[in-house]
Amino acid sequence: MSDLLRFADELYAVPLAEFTARRDARAKELKAAADADAAAAVKALRKPTLAAWVVDLLVRVEADQIAQVLDVGAALREAAAAMDAGELRALTRQRRQLTAALAGRARAAAAGVGVRLTDSVLDQVEATLTAAMLDAGCADAVRSGLLVTALASTGVEAADVAAAVAVPEALGFTASARAAEPPPRPELHVVPDPDADAKALAAARAEVEAAEEEVEQxxxxxxxxxxxxERLEARSLQLQAEIEELRRRLDALEAEADDLDEAMEGASAEVEEAQTELGEATERLAAARQALDRLS
Structure with missing residues (x-):
């Protein structure tokens, strides 16, 4: 494992509010150690969206559940390839149950580090887990715990996940598991907090930042x-045009076949007539030869 991947595994496990400070501090250390390339690589690590961070958190604190999700996804893809309708229906129900259950665990895990999740973020979390079940590349990206953005896939075409992970090495990597944080305990203050206004302002800014990220996602x-x-609509129109063309071609071939049938009937009658004339001519020839023989 490279030093960058090892640090990324640690970095993407920290609370989202601490991400930038941790990353920049490490880049500064590397720069001070005259390792400019490593410093630049660390500095380039992108801060994940809130939904991506939640999935990265789940991969670490709910490793067994995520493994079950990915196992069901692999079975689902195999059933789809085998066109096993009964197995597909059963696995699809299981997929929905698992993603819904993990969405609830995501809310609790995020609360453990003081983060409140909106329904919109949870929808993106469920969409990402669903993508991991439908697409093998998305499964690798989720398993890495190094997502920087939420995923979406219909399972029809392979998703391009290279841009969705922190580093290219992430695909094929499995995030380090860790215990979930206990829910934050309420703080009791005997006297008013002198930094209450500053904290409220920071919280409001964090909320705005989270909302902006949600809108962007x-x-x-x-x-x-x-x-x-639009791609599916264009393909549908193309197929409809091809079907119409085949129908026109089929009509033309059927008309040609009808004409051939009529021509064959006429030709058959001509054959019969010619056979009759040949028989009569043969008889006349035989009679003429007999007459000639008698005269000779």
Whole structure:
């Protein structure tokens, strides 16, 4: 395992609010040690969206559940390849149950580090887990625990996940498991907190940042969904045109076959007539030869 991958495994496990400070501190250490390339590589590690961070958290604190999700996904893809309708229905129900259950665990795990998740973020978490079940590449990306953005896949075409992970080495890597954080205990203050206003302002800014990330992610998801719909619509129109062309060709061939049938009937009658004339001519020839023989 490279030093960058080892650090990334640690970095993407920290609370989202600490991500940038941890990353920049490590880059500064490497720069001070005259390792400019390593410092640049660390500095380039992207902060995950809130939904991606939640999935990265689940991979570490709910490793067994995530493994079950990925196992069901592999079985689902095998059933789809085998066209096993009964198995597909059963696995699809199991897939929905698992993703819904993990969404609840995601809310609890995030609460353990003081993060409140909106329904929109949980929808993206469920979409990412579903993508991991439908697409093998998405499964590798989720397993790494180094997601930087949520995933989406219909399972029809292989998803391009290279840009969704922190480093290329992530695909094929499995995140280190760790225990879940206990829920934060309420703070009791005998006297008013002098930093209450500053904390409230910081919390409000964090909320705005999270909301902006949600909007950006939702916009990306919408763009991807629209693009996929337009691609499928174009293919549908193409197939309809091909079907119409084949129908026109079939009509033409059927008409040609009818004409051939009529021509064959006429030709058959001509054959019969010619055979009759040949028989009569043969008889006349025989009679003429007999007459000639008598005269000779």
């Amino acid at each position: 939702a916009d990306e998801a919408l763009g991807a969904a629209v693009a996929e719909f």
